Amino acid sequence: MKTRSAILVGAIMVLFSTALDAQEIHTAATSGDTAKVRELIRANGRLLEMRDTWGRTPLCAASRDGGDAATIRLLVSLGADVNAADNSGWTPIMLAAWRPYKDVVEVLLDAGAELPVSAQESTQILKDAAEGGLERLFDALIARGASVDTAGTLLHSAAGGGSPRIVESLIGRGFDVNKKDKFGWEPLHIAAEQGHREIISFLLARGADIDARNMLGQTPYNIAQDRDDRELMSYLESAGAETADPAFPKIKGKYLGRPRPGLTPQESVT
Numbered sequence: 001m002k003t004r005s006a007i008l009v010g011a012i013m014v015l016f017s018t019a020l021d022a023q024e025i026h027t028a029a030t031s032g033d034t035a036k037v038r039e040l041i042r043a044n045g046r047l048l049e050m051r052d053t054w055g056r057t058p059l060c061a062a063s064r065d066g067g068d069a070a071t072i073r074l075l076v077s078l079g080a081d082v083n084a085a086d087n088s089g090w091t092p093i094m095l096a097a098w099r100p101y102k103d104v105v106e107v108l109l110d111a112g113a114e115l116p117v118s119a120q121e122s123t124q125i126l127k128d129a130a131e132g133g134l135e136r137l138f139d140a141l142i143a144r145g146a147s148v149d150t151a152g153t154l155l156h157s158a159a160g161g162g163s164p165r166i167v168e169s170l171i172g173r174g175f176d177v178n179k180k181d182k183f184g185w186e187p188l189h190i191a192a193e194q195g196h197r198e199i200i201s202f203l204l205a206r207g208a209d210i211d212a213r214n215m216l217g218q219t220p221y222n223i224a225q226d227r228d229d230r231e232l233m234s235y236l237e238s239a240g241a242e243t244a245d246p247a248f249p250k251i252k253g254k255y256l257g258r259p260r261p262g263l264t265p266q267e268s269v270t
Contacts, residue, residue: 022051029066048079055087059076063093072092072104072107076107093108094125094128097134135165155176189212192236211242219246
């Protein structure tokens with residue numbers, strides 16, 4: 001008959017072994033070691049739902065830090081919960097979109113991953129989809145009724161994401177191609193920063209100001225110049241862009257070019 005101390009030692013050993021296996025499965029999942037993932041899960045199926053310090057299952061962790069579609073596909077096929085959220089409420093598809101890992105997002109959509117329903121979460125993932133050029137996810141969110149605020153800077157995000165289809169969709173929904181963010185950047189500046197010539201051409205064709213200046217006095221040409229992107233500089237110049245150095249704006253007036261502040265707090269539009 002086992003003594004109480006022997007039972008306790010045995011229990012501790014089991015817990016210690018389980019903790020090591022949990023760490024191992026997360027390491028294997030995030031590093032894309034599919035052979036190891038398969039081996040561990042076959043030995044202990046409960047590892048699929050083991051959570052790390054941040055409350056992430058192996059699938060959740062791999063969606064955030066791995067980005068290997070084959071690993072995600074394997075975990076899903078073995079029965080991983082595609083909607084298991086971490087301690088912050090982020091699900092695998094939200095984490096993959098934030099990265100962005102396009103192939104992982106595709107696998108999760110195929111697996112029936114649920115899209116966020118709260119206004120805050122759907123706004124965030126819509127921004128991530130635009131910023132990452134994740135067209136299928138963007139379309140799914142729009143079809144689901146995600147809120148699109150034309151007063152915001154979603155078009156800026158899309159200009160950086162490089163998807164002409166998403167950019168066209170947003171312009172069609174009423175976004176201003178010459179909208180400035182809080183730093184004076186317009187979508188054309190963002191496209192130039194990312195080197196997206198096709199987006200630049202698209203925006204120019206729809207009335208974007210080729211010589212718009214941000215708060216540092218930079219035009220899209222200046223942005224391309226900072227990147228030492230000679231090909232883009234040449235393209236912008238051929239399209240009629242000024243090639244002068246940045247010209248800092250002259251700020252005039254009692255409130256430095258801003259409207260007179262009122263007594264009601266105002267949210268900044270970013």
